[in-house]
Amino acid sequence: MAAAQVSVSNLHLVINNKSILTDMSFSIEQGRFLGLIGPNGAGKSSLLRCLYRFQEPTSGAIKIDGKNIAEFNRQDYARKVAAVLQEIPSQFNLGVFDVVAMGLTPHKSLFASVSLRDKQAIQEALSKVGLTHKQKQSYESLSGGEKQRVMIARAIVQSPSLLLMDEPTSHLDVKYQIEIMALAKSLGITVVASFHDLNLAAAICDSILVVDKGKLVAHGSPQNVVSSSMLAQVFGVNADVTLQQCAKREHVIPHIRYQYQQPAIIRGIPRSQP
């Protein structure tokens, strides 16, 4: 799995005359972990949709390793870019092994069957996410964190050079949130993931992209991007940001502490006197 280099230039997305993304330009170096943060409806998912070609940009270009993504055919593109989304299959009694095996789809012709080598790849992926012992169970019987890990195993089998993740850890326990992001990071490929938990994003990502109302607000390393003023401006919260020395890594990571009081705007309104 070679890591991919991604560049996005002047990306616009308009759906039903509504501007979703406006003039976005950024690039990601090979093997880096990029986090997307922004309030609900800011355009994080839309940006990812453009990247995994579910939506075609209205204008602008996305290039992977120097090649415009519109020029890839479907299968080639799926071999290069995998995505872990929030969609969860249900009611069809799929086995864990079978869901992971779906990662083979872009690598197989219509008549090809699963070879011994494919089976090995599936087993390796399962052991990487620590679910070898559950491969014969049905997918539905797994917990939320295990389900997402299966999806990551599926993406590993797809052997992409770019992994896209759309809030893969929302509504998961803290342990799994950290585990899944660390797992994605350990793959050694380029990753773009949107985050709900800003502290997690600050701790995990090499660089962070802040999106607000379809526009790129900030892009840079966590300690440069995550600040009290940005949090107030983009997310509308009061918070203190302290820099903390990370034990294992040399650099510092910002830590956010939210102030759980009435927001400034509400505080400003005078109370009615009895």
Next chain:
Amino acid sequence: MRFAASSVLLLACLFSFVCSLSIGAVQVDFYDVWLALWSYDNTQLAQKIVIELRLPRAILAFLAGAGLATAGLILQTVTRNPLADPYLFGISSGASFGVVLLLTLFGIQSGLAMSGAALLGSICAMSLLLLIAYHKGTAQIENMLLAGVALSFLFNAFTSLLLYWSDPQAVSAIIFWSLGSFSRADWVWMWLPSIVVISGLVIVICFRRHLNALLLGDESAVTLGVNVHRLRLGMLLVSSLLTAVLVAACGGVGFVGLMIPHIVRFFISQARVLGMIVTALSGGLLMLWVDVVARIIIENQELPIGVITAAIGSVFFLSLLMFRKRTASI
């Protein structure tokens, strides 16, 4: 283990096939069935019954079961709705409409003409649906399902209107037709359902990965390199064609398409080739026995197939649900 179970299923199919040739108003023993199959002598009455009457029936029954189960599997997969069934998209209503039109306007009651009219009617319904789906461009599954249900009601309305004006004899003919029967099985037309069912099954097996990717969701399927829109339209066409041809050949046999994929799914993941083959075989197996029951349960009279499939199917399915609930709650 699964492989062994599937071998047992295959053997059961073969055994049931021979049984369905042997059992009937005239009991033909296994030896005569064997002779008829391998060294047919058309002066022997027993052998003639087997080859001329029961064999085409059994083949049609098996094809109908396998085909409808496959069509159901396809539709449930592409709509990601385990309650989708081949008749949901108005195909059988279209077929009924065709038959009623033929009966009331022209008064023709020959089996072949009825099959032809049914085929035309269902193709008409199918094209309408595909047109709606295609017109929508990025058609949502929900829209497609709703459009299918609406079409089904539309055709039913026309059918009821025509029936209201027609004579009681035509009404009873229609009712018998719409409940399904294999009595019109005929060597002359056997090639059509055979080709359609076999090629349908082959297509499903070839595209199994793409179909299963759809189960993850449209967006995930796109990231796996699947052309979701085209696949869905193509698969809809395949399942409609299967249903249209089978409805034309044996009337509206409900329940198989809905229940067989569901029942098989309890035991085996449909993501595997084996799962798909088992679905088709189980459908065929069920139909063979339903046909046998339909022929022998009342002497000198044939029960409509649809009544038996619905009765057996629902009882079996209910018991399965209760059993599952008990194991799940432990």
